[in-house]
Amino acid sequence: MQIYLPIAELPISILLVLGLSGAVGFISGLFGVGGGFLLTPLLIFLDIPPAVAVATVAAQVAGSSMTGVLTYWRRNALDLKLGSVLVGGGIVGTVLGVLFFNSMRRLGQLELVITLAYVTLFTCIGGLMLFDAVRAALRDRQGKPARLRRRAGMHPAWMGLPWRMRFYRSQLYASVIPIAGLAIVIGFIGAVLGVGGGFILVPALLYFFRVPPAVVVGTSLFQILITMTGATVLHAVTNQSVDIVLAILLLIGGVIGAQFGGRAARNLNVGSFRLLLALLILSVGLRFAIELFLPPTEPFSVVIPESAR
Amino acid sequence: MSWLRNALLAAGLALAAGQPAKAETLIAALSTHQIAITSNYTGDQLTVFGLVEREGRTAGRADPYDIVVTVRGPPRMLIVREKERVGPLWVNRQQRRFPERPVFLTVSTNRPISEILSEEAARRERVGLANAQRTPATNVFEFGIGPYRDALIRIMEDKGLYAENERGVTFLSPTLFSAPINVPATAPTGSYEIEIVLYAGGAALARQTTNFEVVKTGMEQSLASAAHERPLLYGLATAALALLFGWLATTIFRRD
Numbered sequence: 001m002q003i004y005l006p007i008a009e010l011p012i013s014i015l016l017v018l019g020l021s022g023a024v025g026f027i028s029g030l031f032g033v034g035g036g037f038l039l040t041p042l043l044i045f046l047d048i049p050p051a052v053a054v055a056t057v058a059a060q061v062a063g064s065s066m067t068g069v070l071t072y073w074r075r076n077a078l079d080l081k082l083g084s085v086l087v088g089g090g091i092v093g094t095v096l097g098v099l100f101f102n103s104m105r106r107l108g109q110l111e112l113v114i115t116l117a118y119v120t121l122f123t124c125i126g127g128l129m130l131f132d133a134v135r136a137a138l139r140d141r142q143g144k145p146a147r148l149r150r151r152a153g154m155h156p157a158w159m160g161l162p163w164r165m166r167f168y169r170s171q172l173y174a175s176v177i178p179i180a181g182l183a184i185v186i187g188f189i190g191a192v193l194g195v196g197g198g199f200i201l202v203p204a205l206l207y208f209f210r211v212p213p214a215v216v217v218g219t220s221l222f223q224i225l226i227t228m229t230g231a232t233v234l235h236a237v238t239n240q241s242v243d244i245v246l247a248i249l250l251l252i253g254g255v256i257g258a259q260f261g262g263r264a265a266r267n268l269n270v271g272s273f274r275l276l277l278a279l280l281i282l283s284v285g286l287r288f289a290i291e292l293f294l295p296p297t298e299p300f301s302v303v304i305p306e307s308a309r
Numbered sequence: 310m311s312w313l314r315n316a317l318l319a320a321g322l323a324l325a326a327g328q329p330a331k332a333e334t335l336i337a338a339l340s341t342h343q344i345a346i347t348s349n350y351t352g353d354q355l356t357v358f359g360l361v362e363r364e365g366r367t368a369g370r371a372d373p374y375d376i377v378v379t380v381r382g383p384p385r386m387l388i389v390r391e392k393e394r395v396g397p398l399w400v401n402r403q404q405r406r407f408p409e410r411p412v413f414l415t416v417s418t419n420r421p422i423s424e425i426l427s428e429e430a431a432r433r434e435r436v437g438l439a440n441a442q443r444t445p446a447t448n449v450f451e452f453g454i455g456p457y458r459d460a461l462i463r464i465m466e467d468k469g470l471y472a473e474n475e476r477g478v479t480f481l482s483p484t485l486f487s488a489p490i491n492v493p494a495t496a497p498t499g500s501y502e503i504e505i506v507l508y509a510g511g512a513a514l515a516r517q518t519t520n521f522e523v524v525k526t527g528m529e530q531s532l533a534s535a536a537h538e539r540p541l542l543y544g545l546a547t548a549a550l551a552l553l554f555g556w557l558a559t560t561i562f563r564r565d
Contacts, residue, residue, distance in 0.1 A: 002349060002351045003348055003349065004346055004347065004348050004349065004350040004351075004494070004529055006525065006528075006529040006530075006532040006533045006536075007532070007533060007536055009495070009497065009498075010494055010495050011349075011350060011351045011352075011494045047495075059547050059548065059550075059551045060551065062548060062551040062552065062555070063550075063551035063552065063554045063555040064555060065555070066551070066552045066554075066555025066556060067555040067556075067558045067559050069555075070555070070556060070559040071559060109401075111401070112400060112401060229548045229551070229552065232544060232547055232548045232551065233541070233544035233545055233547075233548050234544070235544070236536065236540050236541070236543050236544025236545075236547060237540045237541050237544055238540075240536045240537050240540055240543075242536065242543070242544060242547050244532060244536075244543070244546070244547050244550070245348075245532065247547055247550070247551065248550065248554075251550075251551060251554040251555075252554070255554055255555065255557075255558040256558075258558070259558065259562045291399075292398050292399060293397055293398065293399070294399070295394075295399060296392050296399055298460075298464070299391050299392040299393070299399075300389055300390065300391050300392075300456075300457070300460035300461075300463075300464060301389070301390050301392075301401070301464065302387055302388070302389055302390075302460075302461055302464045302465060303387070303388040303389075303390060304385050304386070304387060304388075304412060305385075305386055305388065
């Protein structure tokens, strides 16, 4: 069964989109990530214009993180204060990101920027996570204790910058500057790539700021919820590329998939969980790298600028 | 006086067609003048019907009739980019702009174009994909544009937006013909022009143009215009819908 997408201007199989977004939703529920980083390239692969894919996935990520935020809110596993600082930075980053997105689109280099960003981000982060997961597994096998928890009075230098704030829920007393800086970067990346940025924010909060794992995912989802809702509206206003019909299909598939993923996550041990997520992220990066490094079978491409509409 | 007016009209028509008063005229009709995009739209087909009308009782020609039907979609700027090696990377480097080229183009004939008219005549009269996608105004020779133009045609053919069909016109009788035109779902909205030319012995005898349009209707139309005319409201509505779905999911799947 096909449905015509009014903004992307092509018909698409309903079952295919539901299946894809369901599968991605399952993965996102399993790993607690937005899943935008998988969905956007898949949509582009289905011939949906990159601008439409990025903008529409933003709406989908907003919807699925809403589900997560509500769940974590009920479990009281959410630091609103830390979340608000992240949101503040995230909004600045999103506005910058949308502006950058539109200027790259005008220059005709949007495709290159998106591909390059996927390759570097995903191979780096995936590689780091894989390295870390393998090291943890080896340490586990040798019977050595896992990484020590931070001790009182011990903290990295960036937390000691001015404007320190106390985040009780996260057991954190740190400068606002690096936190807001991180949020700006993630908002920017999110707006340009149509990803929530959870896969960067979660490890950053865990490793750089030593926020307790119980609070990290809920807080990160809260930040993603606000920035992606903002990104949806901004994309709609500045480049009219949000496809509401596609968004609804993605939401239905994603939301249902995420529920099953969330349940499956309970039967997965932490070690293999991290290894799988690392491999997943790495393989997306490599998939884009192939496009960039291998000689193309068709070196030419035809572009129809959309301004004439 | 009506005979005089008719004679003038006929003379005018003949002049407009760029032909001295000849024996044949073309009459053409379309199965539809509007293709409506609805939510279950997956492309459409329309048919051009045509009749070659012979003046009086002139004797039949030695050469058989040939028909060329050219359909041109709305003109747009097309940009062809070429990936080149930069260090280890393959990056879009060179590009050529093709202004005012049809985004959709089909050429249907009743037999191979090379049998209908000479290569020189085909170029002059813009018959065939390579000749028809040129704009009439641009005869400026641009150095090195050849590969880009070939790539443009090749890629557009792959996308199903350009097509050359040498069996696309069927003669139902010696003078009555039909030509089906496939409009794929990816063909853009806008006005499409159909040009029908009658050939015999390599010379154009008569010419007729008509047109149809592809438009979004119903929900597709209102959503697309909402997105462009009320972007803020549209964006807020989409965001609200997303949040609503997220909230619904937690209440539906709540386990307690």
